Amino acid sequence: MKAAIYREFGSPDVLGYEDIDDPIAGPGEIVVEVHAVTVNRVLDCAVRAGEQTQRGVVLPHIGGVDPAGIVRDVGIGVSNVSAGDRVALLSRAPCLDCEHCAAGDFKKCSKSTMLGVGRWGGAAELVKVPASVAVKLPGNLEFAEAAAVLRHGPMAHHLLFDTGNLQPGQTVLVMGAAGGLGLTGIQIAKAAGATVIAAAGSDERVAVGCEYGADFGVNYAKQDLTEAVRGYMGGEGIDLVFENISNPKTWPKALKCLRKLGTLVTAGAHGGGKVELDCAFLYHQNIRIFGSTGNTDKNVSDTVSLAGEGKLKAKIEKVFPLSEAPAAHRMMEGDVLAGKIILDPTAG
Numbered sequence: 001m002k003a004a005i006y007r008e009f010g011s012p013d014v015l016g017y018e019d020i021d022d023p024i025a026g027p028g029e030i031v032v033e034v035h036a037v038t039v040n041r042v043l044d045c046a047v048r049a050g051e052q053t054q055r056g057v058v059l060p061h062i063g064g065v066d067p068a069g070i071v072r073d074v075g076i077g078v079s080n081v082s083a084g085d086r087v088a089l090l091s092r093a094p095c096l097d098c099e100h101c102a103a104g105d106f107k108k109c110s111k112s113t114m115l116g117v118g119r120w121g122g123a124a125e126l127v128k129v130p131a132s133v134a135v136k137l138p139g140n141l142e143f144a145e146a147a148a149v150l151r152h153g154p155m156a157h158h159l160l161f162d163t164g165n166l167q168p169g170q171t172v173l174v175m176g177a178a179g180g181l182g183l184t185g186i187q188i189a190k191a192a193g194a195t196v197i198a199a200a201g202s203d204e205r206v207a208v209g210c211e212y213g214a215d216f217g218v219n220y221a222k223q224d225l226t227e228a229v230r231g232y233m234g235g236e237g238i239d240l241v242f243e244n245i246s247n248p249k250t251w252p253k254a255l256k257c258l259r260k261l262g263t264l265v266t267a268g269a270h271g272g273g274k275v276e277l278d279c280a281f282l283y284h285q286n287i288r289i290f291g292s293t294g295n296t297d298k299n300v301s302d303t304v305s306l307a308g309e310g311k312l313k314a315k316i317e318k319v320f321p322l323s324e325a326p327a328a329h330r331m332m333e334g335d336v337l338a339g340k341i342i343l344d345p346t347a348g
């Protein structure tokens with residue numbers, strides 16, 4: 001098979017387009033013909049640059065954390081999928097070796113690795129994974145769409161409902177609205193009957209949030225976020241802040257948009273991570289703040305259902321053939337993008 005394999009860390013030019021041996025499915029494993037995989041700033045580009053060695057990356061390496069494609073082969077003992085099934089692959093791969101895996105309780109695996117980081121991923125024509133990471137896709141959901149939607153959808157779903165307890169009719173402020181997590185959060189909240197306010201740091205990014213369903217948008221680089229949100233709410237606060245940037249300037253402003261008993265949920269700190277907390281506001285207003293990662297099977301299946309129904313769409317910036325992986329990485333490392341970059345190994 002062809003693979004965007006690299007044998008040393010460095011610039012996008014270390015990405016090869018080489019023939020290597022096809023993987024063979026062992027017990028409990030499947031081999032999937034990859035039709036789409038996303039390129040991510042940290043999990044692909046920073047890993048390739050050698051900036052994420054603490055994640056257990058071993059050279060030579062093949063990235064690609066969230067492939068989608070068609071099952072080609074299944075190993076002994078696999079019953080959840082068959083050859084020919086259209087699937088997306090979840091990133092957290094169990095070891096198939098520990099006591100939990102032996103008992104079939106893959107979610108509890110103590111030695112799980114991340115696809116495309118701690119083990120070879122989907123930037124190749126074929127990828128071998130434990131069968132338990134495969135999620136069947138509805139026939140109308142395209143592979144690029146599935147890969148992009150499943151990158152952020154389950155976590156957004158988890159944050160909104162399991163962590164934030166979002167209810168129909170409530171109002172949620174989505175920070176970083178045009179980012180992957182933000183855009184999925186907007187759509188999932190809208191599909192659940194919430195009112196959604198999209199906040200981002202440029203007019204263009206706010207417009208993207210509104211295009212994907214937000215009822216109102218705020219450019220927090222130009223406007224006072226708290227004033228704009230409270231103005232839209234007729235002076236009242238909102239129920240939920242969906243945070244994922246942790247910028248020291250915007251985080252305190254977002255918190256102050258909350259009503260009494262409001263909740264802030266967060267998963268992400270690329271905007272700095274250290275923020276100031278007004279504890280008087282926190283306790284007087286009975287505010288709750290939750291950080292959370294991860295997702296459940298229900299978060300995943302609901303994400304796939306919403307995408308299949310057309311209620312959850314990814315913003316795809318560009319699809320590159322696998323042979324152009326260096327260009328795809330360069331694009332991701334370049335300008336600020338609002339959409340996902342995809343590699344399609346079936347396109348050459």
Ligand SMILES: [Zn+2]
Binds near residue numbers: 098101
């Ligand atoms: Zn295990």
